[in-house]
Amino acid sequence: MRTYWKALLVLVAMALVMAVDGVALVAVLLTFGLAFPLVFAATGALALLCLYPAVRGWKDNRVRGVLLSAALAAIVFAGPAIVGDWQARRLVAVATSADVAPPAMPENPGSLEIRRPSSGHDGLFEGSGACGSECRALLRSGRVDWVRVVMLDMRGKPLDEQPVRVRLGRGDDCAAPGFAADGGDTCILQSADDGAPAGLVLSFETGSGKRVEGLTDRGFAGPRRIWRVTARRPGDAAPVLRRTAVEIRRPAMPAIVGPEFNGMNSEGIRFQQTARRHGDVSLSATLAALGLAVNPAAIAEERTAAVRTRGEPPSAATTRSMVAVLDLPQAAPFSRDQARPVAQWVMQARAIRDWTPERTALFRRVLRDRRIQSPTFADQIFARNPDLARQMLPDLLEVLETDDGEAVYTQARRIAYSLADIDPALLAPHATRLAALARRDDRTGHAVLLAAGRLGIDPRPLLVPFAGEGDARGASALVRLRAACRAEDRWGEALVPPLKDALRDVRGTPGFRRDFVDAAARALARFGETDHLRATLPGLGWDERRIENTIRRAGRESRNGPDC
Known part of the structure; x- marks a missing residue:
């Protein structure tokens, strides 16, 4: 009996420890799951309590002790579930008390x-x-x-x-x-x-x-x-x-x-x-x-018909579903559920390699339809297909020029954000119109401004000064820095001096200063000004590791250009 009481005492003590808020979760995490059995020490303690009659009468009346232990185990380990099922049936009766069943099958509605x-x-x-x-x-x-x-x-x-x-x-x-x-x-x-x-x-x-x-x-x-x-x-x-x-x-x-696990906590x-x-x-x-x-x-x-193989272009069913949406006479923006067929077609259209006149006309309809104000992948189609982009640029510019910049999301503006990812040779013929759009101080202007260094013209009138006291374009300061980072290599010599000046005198809230320094550092690293960064950034609170990581990332080229 002494061993029995010792084991019971250990299990009860362990159960009380595991009941403290957070202890069970910490124990499991710190031991990589090895302590998980200890979480259920309370179950072991109950089992030992049920075994007490058998242990107590093992020498005198073994059969009676075993039967009593079995009865206790049945009550403790099966009783709660049985009572719970009975109470659940009563709850179901309460929940369905107001239900109504049709006396007869109603006629076709x-x-x-x-x-x-x-x-x-x-x-x-x-x-x-x-x-x-x-x-x-x-x-x-x-x-x-x-x-x-x-x-x-x-x-x-x-x-x-x-x-x-x-x-x-x-x-x-x-x-x-x-x-x-x-x-x-x-x-x-x-x-x-x-x-x-x-x-x-x-x-x-x-x-x-x-x-x-x-x-x-x-x-x-x-x-x-x-x-x-x-x-x-x-x-x-x-x-x-x-x-x-x-x-x-x-x-x-x-x-x-055992303890109840609730998210990142355990208790009771x-x-x-x-x-x-x-x-x-x-x-x-x-x-x-x-x-x-x-x-x-x-x-x-x-x-089964709704399942699509990845990489397949839009099917006939997807295409006609989208056309039906575009043909709707409503003038109000589409709801997200209304526009779902459009989003599905655009998503699958990323796999199109042969842009036939019919497909091009469909994409033009999507681009020009202002009722689509929920996210799609239209920008990826534009960036991945140079020939299609060349045909669509006049349509894109026309839509952007007539956009009031108030809507939170439009297809054309999302594509405008990706202009910095396409071949600058495609943008050069439209440099004047794009520069005029980039001067606008609204969502549309900020989207086009990202491509300011890839229009084939000197970007300094659009980007400089990057920031400073009294700068009316303060809301777009970070956009201008990102645009400088994405600029063509030939503009590096012209943009580096104003970038250094901007990094020397950073003003604004702490959050803005942090983002501004990070964007300016990326742009300077992009143009190879590593020595200047190593000399300047420690005074702005950067440690050596962060500086070297920024310099190293600047040398990476991805499909979307440098890391800006």
Whole structure:
């Protein structure tokens, strides 16, 4: 018995130590995981306590002691999970108490509106787009004429003013520029939204258990998250259908006791828990409950069709989806979900090597469409294809010259940032127009200013002075330094003296001075002024290692030019 009590005392002491905030996590990290078994010392202590009857009666009444220990072990290690399951069923009953099931399959609604969270939908929908695999399969089945998808933010409000409305296209609707027409094709296309009410509205919501009255922790079980879908017809107060799914945490089987790990912290002694979702409110299950069930094979076919081999140019389906978006009559900027087909086409177009007239015309439409204000890879296409860039530069300049510079993002401005990455010979014929744009003190001007040293003209009128008291262009000081670093080698002799002057007298906030010195040092290192940097930068707080790293990186040439 003495050995038993010693072992129990050690395990209890270890469990108390591991219960201190952060100790368990630190122990595991410092021992590279070797101390992980010690985290569950409390479980070992419980096991030893259950063994007490067997150890105590081992000599006198072994059978009774073993049976008592087995009963204690069953209660301790299985009881919490059993009680937790019973409490979880009661929580499920509370969560689904307000659910409504349709008394009979409703008639075909003709059209559908889906109101869904923009993120964190936890597998309720397939795919990342607004209309996923099950939505597309429903349209192809002909059960509905169109589907409107409204993305919601965390508060349940519409994320964008422009919802996504999709329909099934046939025949000529599915023709794609540059691809042979197939009269038997069907395709899913975005269409203009006239605001007409849909025949049925599905509203999906997700959140914590606080959304349901009475859904609170009950001993061993506790609600973690709920999902609810409600189906309504326009004008009807009562829902056609309401379903609720709830995720409930309860102790694992067998019970494991130890500290709870929460991110980068560990604390306390608790039963380790497992989470299980009760109920299915996915779009597929909801459609089936409403009599709009979609064949799983059709969903799988849509899922397979969405898979693209890396390095392939845009397919006919991707192309016609983008054209449908560009053909929308709306004047307002596209929402991110509306512009998704455009972003997909541009991303895949990076693999195009033969820019046919049809493909060039499509890229020109993308470049000139001001409604696209979400990020794409259009700048990479421009930088990687010199012949295409030569054809597109007049269009780019026209768009930039009429840009008011207020929008946070535009296709043309993103391409303008990449002008410093293309052959200067392509920019030289347009030097006058580019220089005029670079003088603008707005987002557009700053984007073009990066290429000031690659226009074939003296860049000093555009870049110098780099900074100084009373400089009206202070907001673009860092841009001018980066432009000097990206300038052609022939301008080094002209730019080095003003760069040294700028490094000698740095003013502004501490954060600005830090960034300014770093940018000026990179530019001087780019032009080989290593001795000047070694003599000057220590006085500005730089150590030898940082100076040498900056000098070494300046000698690296990448596809995008020097390290600036």
